[in-house]
Each structure stands twice: as structure tokens, then as C-alpha cells.
Amino acid sequence: MQLTDRAKLVDRKAMTWLEKLYLWNIAKGMWITLTHLFKRKATIQYPEQKRTFSKVFRGLQILNRDEEGRERCTACGLCAVACPAEAITMEAAERQPGEEHLYKEEKYAAKYEINMLRCIFCGYCEEACPKDAIYLSQTFAPSNYGREGFIYKKEDLLIPHPQEDPEGYKKALGEKSTKVQ
Amino acid sequence: MHLLVIDWFYIIEKLLLIGLVVTLSMVVAMYATYAERKVAAFLQDRIGPNRAGIFGLLQPLADGGKLFFKEEIIPMMSSKFLFILGPCLAMITALLTSAVIPWSSSLHLFGRDIPMQIADINIGILFIFGVVSLGVYGIMIGGWASNNKFSLLAAIRGASQMVSYELPMGLALIAVLMLVGDLKMSSIISNQLANGWHIIYQPLGFLIFFICALAECNRTPFDLAEAENELNFGYHQEYSSMKLGFYLFAEYINMFMSGVVMATLYFGGYDIPFVNEAGWGLNQNLLAVIGFVVLMGKAFFFIFVFMWIRWTIPRFRFDQLMKLGWRTLIPLALFNMVVTAAVVLWLNR
Numbered sequence: 001m002q003l004t005d006r007a008k009l010v011d012r013k014a015m016t017w018l019e020k021l022y023l024w025n026i027a028k029g030m031w032i033t034l035t036h037l038f039k040r041k042a043t044i045q046y047p048e049q050k051r052t053f054s055k056v057f058r059g060l061q062i063l064n065r066d067e068e069g070r071e072r073c074t075a076c077g078l079c080a081v082a083c084p085a086e087a088i089t090m091e092a093a094e095r096q097p098g099e100e101h102l103y104k105e106e107k108y109a110a111k112y113e114i115n116m117l118r119c120i121f122c123g124y125c126e127e128a129c130p131k132d133a134i135y136l137s138q139t140f141a142p143s144n145y146g147r148e149g150f151i152y153k154k155e156d157l158l159i160p161h162p163q164e165d166p167e168g169y170k171k172a173l174g175e176k177s178t179k180v181q
Numbered sequence: 182m183h184l185l186v187i188d189w190f191y192i193i194e195k196l197l198l199i200g201l202v203v204t205l206s207m208v209v210a211m212y213a214t215y216a217e218r219k220v221a222a223f224l225q226d227r228i229g230p231n232r233a234g235i236f237g238l239l240q241p242l243a244d245g246g247k248l249f250f251k252e253e254i255i256p257m258m259s260s261k262f263l264f265i266l267g268p269c270l271a272m273i274t275a276l277l278t279s280a281v282i283p284w285s286s287s288l289h290l291f292g293r294d295i296p297m298q299i300a301d302i303n304i305g306i307l308f309i310f311g312v313v314s315l316g317v318y319g320i321m322i323g324g325w326a327s328n329n330k331f332s333l334l335a336a337i338r339g340a341s342q343m344v345s346y347e348l349p350m351g352l353a354l355i356a357v358l359m360l361v362g363d364l365k366m367s368s369i370i371s372n373q374l375a376n377g378w379h380i381i382y383q384p385l386g387f388l389i390f391f392i393c394a395l396a397e398c399n400r401t402p403f404d405l406a407e408a409e410n411e412l413n414f415g416y417h418q419e420y421s422s423m424k425l426g427f428y429l430f431a432e433y434i435n436m437f438m439s440g441v442v443m444a445t446l447y448f449g450g451y452d453i454p455f456v457n458e459a460g461w462g463l464n465q466n467l468l469a470v471i472g473f474v475v476l477m478g479k480a481f482f483f484i485f486v487f488m489w490i491r492w493t494i495p496r497f498r499f500d501q502l503m504k505l506g507w508r509t510l511i512p513l514a515l516f517n518m519v520v521t522a523a524v525v526l527w528l529n530r
Contacts, residue, residue, distance in 0.1 A: 026490075026493070026494055029494060030489060030493050032493075034489070036224050036225070036226055037224055041223075041227060041228050042226045042227065043226075043227050045228075
């Protein structure tokens with residue numbers, strides 16, 4: 001049975017004396033590499049140039065705020081339950097009077113940590129979240145010198161304030177801004 | 182009173198020339214490492230080092246600095262004297278070759294003719310061969326002293342490879358020597374200036390010589406002595422810091438020297454191709470400089486071809502290597518030698 005039309009019969013004839021010198025085949029190979037000398041380079045100069053990702057790219061998590069800049073997360077723990085890599089830990093706290101401008105609901109995450117060495121960027125946390133509080137952005141985890149640096153605290157994850165830093169907010173949202181309502 | 186009879190100018194001139202040639206070899210070897218990385222990158226559709234300086238031109242300095250500051254490790258069970266001697270020998274033999282190479286036609290300064298050759302000894306080409314075959318000791322001693330079975334295997338491989346490929350190389354060379362009738366490097370050049378380049382008379386001989394030069398320099402496809410994926414770097418596996426640097430550097434100097442030797446033996450040395458430069462009526466010094474640039478151009482072309490081959494052809498298996506050397510190259514070289522001898526005899530009848 002033939003699956004494709006690309007099949008090639010393997011030639012197992014004994015090599016002739018000329019072929020045993022390898023010269024002709026070497027010349028052919030050298031011609032191929034020479035043409036590559038003048039081809040367009042595939043390199044992306046990373047820190048200056050960046051590859052554009054698809055719209056569904058799953059990068060670093062961000063903790064979302066609403067339009068007034070209040071944190072959406074209520075520390076329900078569904079993301080931590082959904083996480084197959086067990087990368088998320090959190091501690092809940094009660095919102096005190098006078099903190100209404102900081103947190104959207106009565107309960108909020110006092111501590112929220114994602115271990116980026118454990119995270120597999122599957123996006124289940126995003127799917128599990130009932131409050132639209134966590135999203136996977138277009139950026140990926142930058143390198144670090146120690147293991148501690150890869151445990152992202154709430155300050156590292158929180159999106160910039162939409163009113164105080166509208167540009168940073170937009171940038172962090174990236175291509176996904178259409179999804180956030 | 183004999184001291185006063187010494188031609189001090191002669192000594193100064195030779196010392197200067199030695200300094201210049203050694204510096205030149207070093208600088209060329211330095212930038213050959215950069216060129217290697219760039220050529221490799223371009224042949225693989227990449228860009229290559231471009232961060233240190235413009236176009237990455239300071240990369241060799243950065244690499245050298247890195248090697249200098251690396252920790253110096255001498256394995257406990259190694260024989261220390263030989264362990265240190267190995268890279269020194271590799272470096273010395275690589276640099277010694279340059280002594281008899283005519284770098285250009287002679288300069289005329291301060292009323293003296295200064296030949297651009299350190300020593301025009303009457304066994305010039307034999308000297309090069311002697312020194313090149315000494316080069317195998319750098320590999321053997323390094324591999325032996327490391328007290329590591331991979332290094333030892335690599336050293337054995339390297340030694341047998343170099344011994345095998347010196348034979349066809351010498352046989353190819355004999356054909357050239359029959360055309361010249363002299364072992365002096367300067368007469369090899371002057372014969373080509375008079376009768377045309379040897380590549381015209383000896384295309385097969387050049388091919389054999391080139392293949393053997395690849396093997397002598399331990400370049401791919403004949404780099405069995407350092408086969409990364411079989412012997413993890415082979416004979417210099419235990420070396421670190423500048424001792425490793427010496428081995429790597431010696432390889433590039435060897436490459437440069439074999440490029441120059443090939444240009445001298447087969448491509449007219451410092452002869453400018455297709456023109457009769459004597460008829461230009463130019464200053465002798467200017468002609469010498471142009472000749473030197475032309476020789477460098479030829480050598481650099483060979484270095485490029487060496488790199489081009491390295492990034493095209495995979496390594497030979499050891500039995501293929503031996504078969505190619507003993508059963509293909511030596512008969513071919515013998516055939517070439519006999520034909521050349523017959524023709525020379527017939528023409529001189």
C-alpha cells in the first residue's frame with residue numbers, strides 16, 4: 001500500500017569506484033550549502049525583535065482588575081484546584097470598610113503566588129475562574145538567577161491600574177483586550 | 182673582535198620579521214575562530230555572533246578573555262609534565278611552520294634587499310613536513326597524559342590518521358618537486374613565476390594534497406581525534422582554561438599555515454594571477470605589499486573552503502577513513518607521481 005507519492009526506492013547497488021571517492025557527491029553537497037550562504041536568515045534578534053504570537057498564545061498569568069481598578073479576585077481557590085501542576089497558592093482575607101476602592105467583592109486574595117517553574121501554561125486557571133480575574137497574557141516568564149525569583153507574588157501578577165497607568169494596562173491586556181468585558 | 186663582524190642589521194631584520202609573522206599567525210587564527218562561527222551561521226541560515234562590537238568583531242577577544250579567566254584544572258592522576266607539554270608542543274609546531282614560507286617578494290629598505298622569508302633553507306618543504314609530522318605529538322602526548330580512555334582513544338586515532346595521510350601527501354608533493362627540481366621554497370615560487378602555477382600541471386596532485394591537508398589539520402570530515410559525539414572532544418577533553426585555548430588555537434594556526442603552504446605550492450604563492458606585475462614599473466616595496474595581500478587572499482580562500490567543507494560533510498567512520506587513505510589516495514598519488522615522472526623524463530630527454 002502506498003500512502004504518499006513521496007516514497008523513494010532505496011538504491012542498494014554497490015558503489016562504483018568513482019562514487020567511492022565521494023568527490024562528486026561532496027561537490028553536490030557543497031553546492032547546496034553554498035546556496036544557503038545567500039539565503040534569508042531565519043534568526044529573530046530576540047530582545048530587539050519579538051516573534052508575534054497567535055491570539056490564543058498562553059503566556060504569563062495576569063491578575064485582572066475591573067474598569068475602576070479594583071481587584072477582581074475573590075480568593076475562591078478554583079484556579080488552584082484546577083491547576084494540574086499545583087502551582088497556585090493563595091490566602092484569603094476579608095475586605096475592611098474603606099477598602100471598597102481596592103477590592104471588588106467582600107473577600108479578596110491577601111496572598112496570591114504562582115510558581116512559574118511548576119506552571120505548565122495550560123490555561124485551566126483561566127477557564128476555572130468565575131470572576132474573570134486571571135488571564136494568560138502574551139508575555140512569557142523572563143529568566144531569573146534564583147528559584148525564589150520564579151515564584152510570582154501578587155504584585156508581580158497584578159495588571160497595572162487602568163486609570164493610573166492606562167498605557168501599561170492596555171499593554172498588559174495585549175491582544176486579549178477583546179475578551180475582557 | 183669577531184662580535185663586531187656580526188651583521189646586526191640582519192639580526193634585527195630577522196627578529197622583526199619573526200615577530201611580525203608570529204603576530205600575523207596569531208591574529209589570523211583569532212579571527213579564523215570568528216570566521217568559523219560566522220561561516221557556520223551563514224551556511225545554516227543564521228546570523229552568528231553579532232553582539233560584541235560591530236558585527237561581533239570583538240567576539241574573539243571576548244572568547245580569549247573567557248578562556249584566560251577559566252579555572253585551570255590538571256587532573257590528579259595525569260602525568261603533569263606531559264599534560265603541560267602537550268598544548269605547548271601543539272602551539273610550537275603550529276607556529277614553526279611559518280619560518281620557511283616566503284610571504285612576499287623582497288622589500289628594498291635602507292639600501293638593503295630584505296627577503297620576506299625568515300629562513301630560505303635548502304630543504305624548505307622538507308622542514309615543513311618534518312614540523313607538521315611533529316604536530317601529532319601534541320595530540321598524542323595530550324591524550325596520553327590526560328589518563329582518560331576517551332582521550333587515549335582519540336590520541337591513537339589521531340596518530341594513525343596523521344601517519345596514514347602523510348604518505349599520500351608526501352607522494353603528491355614529490356610530483357611537484359620533480360617539476361621544480363629543488364626543495365627550496367623560493368625556487369618553488371620562482372618556478373611557478375616562470376612556468377605558470379603548479380595547479381595547471383598537477384590538478385590531481387593538488388586534490389590529493391588538499392584532502393590530506395584536511396586530515397592533517399584534524400578538520401571535518403577527518404576530525405576523528407576530537408569527535409564530539411563519540412569521544413566527547415577527544416584528546417583535549419581534560420583540558421581547561423588557556424591550555425584548551427592553545428589546542429584550539431593551534432588548530433586554527435595549522436589551518437592558516439596549510440592554506441599558505443597550499444597557495445605557495447600550487448597557486449604561485451605571492452604571484453598576482455593573470456597579470457605580469459613586473460611590467461607595471463611599480464616601486465619594489467609596493468609590489469611586495471601587493472604580493473603579500475594576494476598571498477593572504479589565497480590563504481583566506483582556502484580557510485573558507487576548509488570551513489565550508491566542515492559545515493557540509495559529516496565525519497568519516499574510522500574504517501572509511503583508513504580505506505580512503507590507503508586504498509584510494511595512495512594509489513592515486515602513486516599514479517600521479519609515475520605519470521609526472523614519465524612526462525618530466527620525456528620532456529627532458
